[in-house]
Amino acid sequence: MSQKECPKGKEALISLENVSKVFQGKKVIDNVSFDIHCGETFVIMGCSGSGKSTLLRLMTGAIRPDEGRILLRGKDIATMTASEMDEVRKTFGMAFQYSALLDSLTIEENVALPLKEHTKLADEIIGIIIKMKLALVGLRGYESYLPSQISGGMRKRVGFARAIALDPDIVFYDEPTSGLDPVVGGVIDKLIKDLSAKLMITSIVVTHDMQSVFGISDRVAMIHKGKLVEVNTPEEIRSSKNPFVQQFIHGEPTGPIDLFKEDIGIPEALGL
Numbered sequence: 013m014s015q016k017e018c019p020k021g022k023e024a025l026i027s028l029e030n031v032s033k034v035f036q037g038k039k040v041i042d043n044v045s046f047d048i049h050c051g052e053t054f055v056i057m058g059c060s061g062s063g064k065s066t067l068l069r070l071m072t073g074a075i076r077p078d079e080g081r082i083l084l085r086g087k088d089i090a091t092m093t094a095s096e097m098d099e100v101r102k103t104f105g106m107a108f109q110y111s112a113l114l115d116s117l118t119i120e121e122n123v124a125l126p127l128k129e130h131t132k133l134a135d136e137i138i139g140i141i142i143k144m145k146l147a148l149v150g151l152r153g154y155e156s157y158l159p160s161q162i163s164g165g166m167r168k169r170v171g172f173a174r175a176i177a178l179d180p181d182i183v184f185y186d187e188p189t190s191g192l193d194p195v196v197g198g199v200i201d202k203l204i205k206d207l208s209a210k211l212m213i214t215s216i217v218v219t220h221d222m223q224s225v226f227g228i229s230d231r232v233a234m235i236h237k238g239k240l241v242e243v244n245t246p247e248e249i250r251s252s253k254n255p256f257v258q259q260f261i262h263g264e265p266t267g268p269i270d271l272f273k274e275d276i277g278i279p280e281a282l283g284l
């Protein structure tokens with residue numbers, strides 16, 4: 013699996029067409045359309061609760077849109093059969109928001125999970141693959157550690173090793189640097205870039221970490237309250253005239269985003 017399997021011509025690898033999703037009467041994704049190109053690192057940024065993780069779950073087929081279509085290599089994932097979807101999922105890697113490692117399993121056993129679930133490979137071969145994947149994320153020799161015995165940054169990397177276990181075409185990262193200091197965050201960003209380049213992976217990264225946004229993206233999409241604000245290159249995002257984008261990237265407490273008033277309800281206390 014590689015960029016050799018990229019769609020031909022102008023067709024996008026993943027295409028969202030007017031996608032909406034409603035949870036409990038609330039439209040959490042609202043008429044969102046964008047294309048993700050083969051081989052790029054596409055970053056989705058936005059405030060907490062803006063719908064970033066929901067967008068990832070829609071793209072991986074974990075949940076279905078209420079309106080619109082999600083095309084993978086031109087094919088609507090809603091029309092795929094369960095077995096077609098299983099095949100597609102094998103080409104996806106997922107690095108979850110909180111690493112999602114099983115605490116009672118060793119690092120090696122955690123990375124082995126997708127290999128045991130989706131392949132019939134012998135344990136000996138799985139062992140070799142795990143060693144290779146752990147080496148790729150800089151964790152050679154940590155096979156027998158438990159998640160509680162390694163740092164948060166290392167746990168993220170174990171999550172990445174598990175995400176690339178099946179040699180995916182596309183890896184989805186949900187908040188890969190959350191909870192990490194800026195230096196370890198920078199190491200994680202570099203690792204995402206390296207993995208994307210070395211393994212020819214299309215990376216879709218959800219984050220609100222500006223260091224990551226500008227450090228790794230080929231293109232950036234900002235969403236706010238489920239709506240797409242802008243999709244652009246990082247350079248164009250930096251000089252965007254959109255006040256939502258400017259407030260977000262500079263972390264200003266006041267502006268059109270007005271989070272406090274609507275979602276937290278403490279503007280008076282802060283004098284905002």
Ligand SMILES: Nc1ncnc2c1ncn2[C@@H]1O[C@H](COP(=O)(O)OP(=O)(O)OP(=O)(O)O)[C@@H](O)[C@H]1O
Pocket residue numbers: 035036040058059060061062063064065066067
């Ligand atoms: N399964 C669900 N049932 C009901 N509401 C949901 C569900 N999943 C998400 N939501 C709601 O959808 C909105 C978007 O949630 P989502 O998790 O996508 O945000 P996010 O941008 O990933 O936030 P964060 O940065 O905090 O992770 C929130 O209001 C959330 O409460």
Ligand SMILES: [Mg+2]
Pocket residue numbers: 064065066109186
């Ligand atoms: Mg989230």
